[in-house]
Amino acid sequence: MTTVDDLVARAREGVHRPGPEEAHRAWRSGQALLIDIRPAAQRAREGQLPGVLVIERNVLEWRLDPAGSHRIPEATGYDLPVVLVCSEGYASSLAAASLRELGLHRATDLDGGFVAWAAAGLPTVPGADGA
Numbered sequence: 604m605t606t607v608d609d610l611v612a613r614a615r616e617g618v619h620r621p622g623p624e625e626a627h628r629a630w631r632s633g634q635a636l637l638i639d640i641r642p643a644a645q646r647a648r649e650g651q652l653p654g655v656l657v658i659e660r661n662v663l664e665w666r667l668d669p670a671g672s673h674r675i676p677e678a679t680g681y682d683l684p685v686v687l688v689c690s691e692g693y694a695s696s697l698a699a700a701s702l703r704e705l706g707l708h709r710a711t712d713l714d715g716g717f718v719a720w721a722a723a724g725l726p727t728v729p730g731a732d733g734a
Contacts, residue, residue: 611693614700620714623723626686630655635684636677638663640698641717645690647731649717652688660689663698668705681706692716 621629630637637655639646640663651657656677658666665673669680677683685707689695695712702710713720721727 611696614696618711620711621686622714623720623725626713627725635686637686639688640695641689650727650730653726653728660698664701664705667702682709683707684709687712689716691718
């Protein structure tokens with residue numbers, strides 16, 4: 604039997620997961636798309652990353668599949684460097700693995716998620732509920 608911990612461990616095997624500072628540099632320099640996949644309620648509660656793309660987890664594959672009819676303009680090819688952000692870096696690991704299965708071989712996620720980003724003192728803005 605496979606557990607969710609097994610799935611997360613498998614999703615992370617052999618994948619470089621940048622920390623907050625590295626992800627911030629890659630995003631600011633245009634070397635990677637930084638995408639917040641948290642649902643609206645979670646962003647409202649925890650806070651937000653100013654200026655990053657927001658694509659909630661339930662539509663992520665449709666928006667980033669370069670061959671898909673529902674893709675975003677930034678989904679220009681399978682070599683696209685993508686760093687996903689969730690709250691603590693677990694759901695984003697699973698989502699990045701799904702994107703790699705689609706052929707986006709450079710998809711990864713932020714080690715520690717939004718919590719690590721905020722703890723590192725990187726830019727955040729309050730969520731809708733003032734968090």
